Amino acid sequence: MAEHRELPGWPKKRLVREVRSHLSSYSIRPKGERWRLAWQWAHDIAISYYHTTWPRPAEIASLYILLLLCNMADNWTLGxxxxxxxxxxxxxxxxxxxxxxxxxxxxxxxxxxxxxxxxx
Incomplete structure (x- = not known):
């Protein structure tokens, strides 16, 4: 089983690839602290179930985009x-x-x- 060990929760490479693919359809290349925070958030959601169940790729991508928008709002660049x-x-x-x-x-x-x- 291939996992991305640098991300929280060690998600499968296929899941990470699908999330990146979803974001790339909007010309977004995920990176940095917000990317890791989105995966931490997704991991917290996943372990909240009795059997660990990761959110869908589109949902994880949405978490990342929401964090980007929050970052823009904090830096007064969202307007x-x-x-x-x-x-x-x-x-x-x-x-x-x-x-x-x-x-x-x-x-x-x-x-x-x-x-x-x-x-x-």
Whole structure:
């Protein structure tokens, strides 16, 4: 069994390759401390199950992208041009308002939805 021993949890090389492939489709080359933190986070998720189960490659890639965005916000480099909200195309405005990304990040909201589905 081939593992990446420099990453937390020693993930399989295939999983690391799939995560890198997913990120490369967005022209992202993962590296550095954020990359290791994303794998630490994924490892913590994996060991939270009775049988160790790693998150899917897209989920690990999402963790990495979220950490990159947090890093940009901390360094004051995450921002839009001053007139971005004024000159936003209607299609973009619709995508942003229709998106439920903020709800997806809230674990409590997920649990409420699950309970609502079970009640029905």
């Amino acid at each position: 839009l041009p001053y007139r971005a909200s004024e000159k936003m195309p209607e299609v973009v405005a619709t995508l942003i308002t229709d998106s439920d990304w903020h709800e997806r990040l809230d674990p409590a909201n997920r649990q409420r939805k699950r309970k609502a589905k079970k009640a029905v």
